[in-house]
Amino acid sequence: MGIRRVALVAGLAGLAALLAQPPIRRAAKSMRTSSAPGSGAYELAAGWFLGGYYRDIASDCAAALAGVAEPSILEIGPGPGHLAERLLDLLPDAHWMGLDVDPAMLDAAECRLVRAGTRGRATLVEADVAQMPFPDASFDLVVSSLSAHHWPDAERGFGEIRRVLRPAGRALVYDLPTRWAHAETGYAGLAAADAVFGTHARTRAKGVGPLTIVWRADLRP
Ligand SMILES: C[S@@+](CC[C@H](N)C(=O)[O-])C[C@H]1O[C@@H](n2cnc3c(N)ncnc32)[C@H](O)[C@@H]1O
Incomplete structure (x- = not known):
């Protein structure tokens, strides 16, 4: 040789x-x-750039839950818990459950909620959206931000979201435009919601000029 x-x-x-x-x-x-090399890097970057975005989503969720006493909220892929912190602050009688595949993200979310003094109203679950360990009709609201394009079987994930929603419940799912989802992970993201929920309202959640960066899907069972 x-x-x-x-x-x-x-x-x-x-x-x-x-x-x-x-x-x-x-x-x-x-x-x-x-899309980050670790939970610490993601937590820092998201905290710097997305504060207003999380505040807007929290207000959107609060409006969707108007009139619901002691709402039960499931967040899919909460990452380090920026949105959870705001949700629990805005909705003092809510119980929040965060489901994520990455234990390091769940640890970061737990630390954040301990610091915020809201850990007692939160439950953290390590699982995949495609196989959720919850009974049918468990939640008033399912919310997810910038996670759906990471789900390898998004259609099954949206099927699970539908299953765990109460009959009058809603799911608010925020994610990248589908073609970016394809480019980033090769997965379908929000496009997979159509097969499960049929036609639903999709509006722009964040953008720059004419460019939409994040879409919001409003899904009802
Ligand atoms: C880009 S981060 C978004 C974090 C947070 N929601 C935000 O908006 O900043 C994506 C999150 O989704 C989680 N995730 C990815 N695939 C998942 C799956 N199949 N089931 C549950 N969570 C998942 C990741 O571990 C990560 O915490």
């Missing part, structure tokens, strides 16, 4: 060994589920 081939094989073996390291594997997994 020539020296170049030996160097190439050694280089590839070194790269494979590097990619197999737990921190790198964890970062790669986190990129697939949250």
